[in-house]
Amino acid sequence: MTNPKQTISVLVNNQPGVLQRVAGLFGRRGYNIESITVGESEEHGLSRMVIETTGDHNTLEQIQKQLYKLIDVIKVIDLGSQAMVGRELALIKVNAEPTTRPEIIGIVETFRAAIVDISPTTLIVQVVGDSDKIDAMVELFRPYGIRELTRTGVTAMVRGMSVGK
Amino acid sequence: MSIQERAVMSKEEIRSKLLQPDVISGSEILLRSLLLEGTECIFGYPGGAVLNIYDAMYSFANIRHILTRHEQGAIHAADGYARSTGKVGVCLATSGPGATNVVTGIATAYMDSVPLVVITGNVATSFIGTDAFQEADITGITMPITKHNYLVRNVEDLPRVIKEAFMIASTGRKGPVLIDIPKDVSAHKIAFHYPDSVHVRGYQPTVKPNNLQVQKMIQAIKEAERPVILSGGGVVYADAQNELMEFVEKTQIPITTTLLGLSGFPSSHPLWMGMPGMHGTYSANMALQNCDLLIGIGARFDDRVTMKLSGFAPKAKIVHIDVDPAEIGKNVKTAIPCVGDVKMVLKQANETAQPAKSKAWIEEIARNKQEFPLRFKDSDDELKPQYVIDMISETTKGDAIVTTDVGQHQMWVAQFYKFTKPRSMITSGGLGTMGFGFPSAIGVQVAHPDRLVISVNGDGGMQMCSQELAICAIHNIPVKIVVINNQVLGMVRQWQEIIYDNRYSFIDLAGSPDFVKLAEAYGVKGLRATNKEEAQKVWKEALEFNGPVLIDFQVRKDENVFPMVTAGSAIHEMILGDDE
Ligand SMILES: Cc1ncc(C[n+]2csc(CCOP(=O)(O)OP(=O)(O)O)c2C)c(N)n1
Numbered sequence: 001m002t003n004p005k006q007t008i009s010v011l012v013n014n015q016p017g018v019l020q021r022v023a024g025l026f027g028r029r030g031y032n033i034e035s036i037t038v039g040e041s042e043e044h045g046l047s048r049m050v051i052e053t054t055g056d057h058n059t060l061e062q063i064q065k066q067l068y069k070l071i072d073v074i075k076v077i078d079l080g081s082q083a084m085v086g087r088e089l090a091l092i093k094v095n096a097e098p099t100t101r102p103e104i105i106g107i108v109e110t111f112r113a114a115i116v117d118i119s120p121t122t123l124i125v126q127v128v129g130d131s132d133k134i135d136a137m138v139e140l141f142r143p144y145g146i147r148e149l150t151r152t153g154v155t156a157m158v159r160g161m162s163v164g165k
Numbered sequence: 166m167s168i169q170e171r172a173v174m175s176k177e178e179i180r181s182k183l184l185q186p187d188v189i190s191g192s193e194i195l196l197r198s199l200l201l202e203g204t205e206c207i208f209g210y211p212g213g214a215v216l217n218i219y220d221a222m223y224s225f226a227n228i229r230h231i232l233t234r235h236e237q238g239a240i241h242a243a244d245g246y247a248r249s250t251g252k253v254g255v256c257l258a259t260s261g262p263g264a265t266n267v268v269t270g271i272a273t274a275y276m277d278s279v280p281l282v283v284i285t286g287n288v289a290t291s292f293i294g295t296d297a298f299q300e301a302d303i304t305g306i307t308m309p310i311t312k313h314n315y316l317v318r319n320v321e322d323l324p325r326v327i328k329e330a331f332m333i334a335s336t337g338r339k340g341p342v343l344i345d346i347p348k349d350v351s352a353h354k355i356a357f358h359y360p361d362s363v364h365v366r367g368y369q370p371t372v373k374p375n376n377l378q379v380q381k382m383i384q385a386i387k388e389a390e391r392p393v394i395l396s397g398g399g400v401v402y403a404d405a406q407n408e409l410m411e412f413v414e415k416t417q418i419p420i421t422t423t424l425l426g427l428s429g430f431p432s433s434h435p436l437w438m439g440m441p442g443m444h445g446t447y448s449a450n451m452a453l454q455n456c457d458l459l460i461g462i463g464a465r466f467d468d469r470v471t472m473k474l475s476g477f478a479p480k481a482k483i484v485h486i487d488v489d490p491a492e493i494g495k496n497v498k499t500a501i502p503c504v505g506d507v508k509m510v511l512k513q514a515n516e517t518a519q520p521a522k523s524k525a526w527i528e529e530i531a532r533n534k535q536e537f538p539l540r541f542k543d544s545d546d547e548l549k550p551q552y553v554i555d556m557i558s559e560t561t562k563g564d565a566i567v568t569t570d571v572g573q574h575q576m577w578v579a580q581f582y583k584f585t586k587p588r589s590m591i592t593s594g595g596l597g598t599m600g601f602g603f604p605s606a607i608g609v610q611v612a613h614p615d616r617l618v619i620s621v622n623g624d625g626g627m628q629m630c631s632q633e634l635a636i637c638a639i640h641n642i643p644v645k646i647v648v649i650n651n652q653v654l655g656m657v658r659q660w661q662e663i664i665y666d667n668r669y670s671f672i673d674l675a676g677s678p679d680f681v682k683l684a685e686a687y688g689v690k691g692l693r694a695t696n697k698e699e700a701q702k703v704w705k706e707a708l709e710f711n712g713p714v715l716i717d718f719q720v721r722k723d724e725n726v727f728p729m730v731t732a733g734s735a736i737h738e739m740i741l742g743d744d745e
Binding site: 012013016017020021024025028058061062065066068069070071072073074 | 304305308309312313316333365366367368489490491493494495
């Protein structure tokens with residue numbers, strides 16, 4: 001049985017080493033990190049991390065409690081337990097010869113993605129969406145030849161008025 | 166401030182003098198802040214990166230510093246100081262090798278939730294990250310083994326950081342905090358200002374229990390017929406021994422204490438069953454196996470206690486009282502969690518606690534205690550290690566503070582020393598650190614100059630920190646240093662005998678020094694016993710001697726610790742041993 005994917009949001013002090021503390025905790029306790037995004041939050045001096053991990057309910061609870069033991073962690077929210085918006089951005093450098101270019105542009109338009117760079121034989125496509133959408137797009141591009149792929153990992157927040165704090 | 170000056174000053178006068186907003190260096194800020202936090206003694210070792218601090222100490226007569234002979238000795242001493250008093254222990258080491266030498270001690274304290282503030286020097290901030298001479302990323306190294314740590318890059322942050330460090334180390338689930346101070350920071354001067362209090366936004370330990378959970382526990386107790394209390398180090402650290410006693414008496418629940426929980430409950434009490442687990446008593450292990458209600462109090466269900474988890478306490482509803490919410494449900498499925506300060510939870514519980522229906526159960530346990538007591542086959546021609554521990558216990562009436570190293574002798578102390586007072590068993594439980602036993606006793610004795618302090622070591626572990634004999638001699642620290650000398654790495658030998666079919670691989674300690682001569686070389690009195698008669702005689706002599714003394718008890722090599730539950734077995738599957 002594969003463990004379900006979980007998404008948690010962690011509000012942390014923007015201190016040197018804080019990413020190391022959080023990532024180190026996951027590493028040494030054997031929790032998986034599927035993706036991690038970090039950036040400023042709405043409050044000066046605090047950053048927000050969104051971490052995708054896998055694990056059952058018990059594991060998720062342990063992860064949350066262990067995170068709270070880090071002094072630099074202010075708040076942990078299990079986003080997956082609530083209605084959330086989760087988005088990821090990918091840049092895909094795909095082979096695009098003159099003959100295949102129109103087809104590729106067709107896919108880009110269908111996915112409401114954007115072409116952000118053009119060279120004689122390649123395009124860089126930027127796509128934003130949930131991870132399934134990006135997975136789908138990557139699959140469609142594969143036959144043309146993907147030169148390079150980079151994904152940001154999911155960033156997310158709870159829908160509605162509540163604030164992750 | 167000179168020593169003379171200090172002697173005539175009141176506490177408040179000293180305080181206000183320390184608090185004066187003089188322009189002083191980071192080093193003096195550190196020393197003043199330590200005094201303001203109540204530090205009595207620093208265990209340390211100098212080096213380049215902390216020379217500013219040592220220079221400040223030169224003219225700072227009012228803080229005691231003990232120069233050990235190895236940084237590991239210093240940190241274990243600070244640890245012993247902290248465990249035996251409940252106060253924060255302080256240790257100081259230089260950058261690089263000094264800092265890495267305290268890593269084992271930090272991990273030891275972390276595993277057993279001991280409050281320490283560890284100060285390390287580092288290279289100047291402009292050199293950090295350049296692989297400078299004696300540079301080590303000690304904050305990176307110790308992240309997984311500290312409750313929190315700091316690299317102080319600005320001297321302005323230093324007073325707040327020290328205040329926070331003491332607060333974090335000594336509250337909630339206690340633990341070591343490291344402060345790394347680069348050399349330029351310890352030199353920079355600013356006007357001193359020490360905060361009255363600090364607020365750390367991400368740190369709010371739950372201490373006040375939820376009454377609803379406490380009442381659920383009370384209800385479960387009333388219904389229980391075969392209840393057991395498993396009490397651990399958390400009871401000792403919370404100074405909750407009186408509350409625990411009241412709880413046990415009111416609820417009539419038999420109790421077993423973990424290795425770190427020993428001394429948290431008097432061993433003379435009829436409801437006490439001894440230690441559980443790998444080398445636990447028959448009665449304690451059977452009680453855990455058959456109980457219908459298990460109340461863990463400040464104990465973390467370590468694998469040396471539970472043994473095979475899937476077979477642990479199979480019929481029990483589990484209540485878990487702990488200050489650390491992350492311990493709840495970590496190892497065992499918990500029906501009733503009670504998060505909070507152990508002392509407060511027990512106080513609250515005692516208000517309404519009622520007896521369990523445990524009469525028949527108590528009788529059953531009493532029968533087990535009588536039928537399967539801890540025992541060993543004594544001998545008149547050979548000196549048995551258990552005999553020595555038994556003798557030490559008898560002659561001191563359980564009144565001493567005992568530190569142990571790690572191995573068979575540690576288990577025999579746990580089994581045969583009858584503890585009566587809290588904080589009198591000082592041992593490395595979680596990390597199982599050899600080399601801890603002797604130096605930790607130095608810290609204990611410094612904190613308790615008038616108590617009898619006994620350090621029990623194996624002949625292996627004794628050689629891991631024996632250099633600190635010098636400290637005992639120089640400062641006349643009167644620890645009774647016991648070496649249970651079986652000429653082998655006993656606990657390893659036992660495993661190799663029982664689990665590896667007598668394939669003894671590298672356990673022979675031939676070539677160890679003559680421990681009596683070793684002690685004497687440092688100026689410590691040395692005594693030796695090879696049989697029971699000599700043992701009685703030299704032990705009496707040691708107790709009467711006013712100063713540090715090492716006693717080399719040469720005991721039988723092949724003795725094993727029983728009962729024993731081997732790894733992978735359930736807790737009731739005990740090997741009771743070949744004795745009797
Ligand atoms: C630093 C360290 N290294 C290795 C071990 C593994 N170990 C556990 S007990 C033991 C044997 C200890 O022998 P000794 O000090 O003679 O004590 P005894 O078991 O004979 O009482 C060893 C090697 C340990 N606990 N700590």
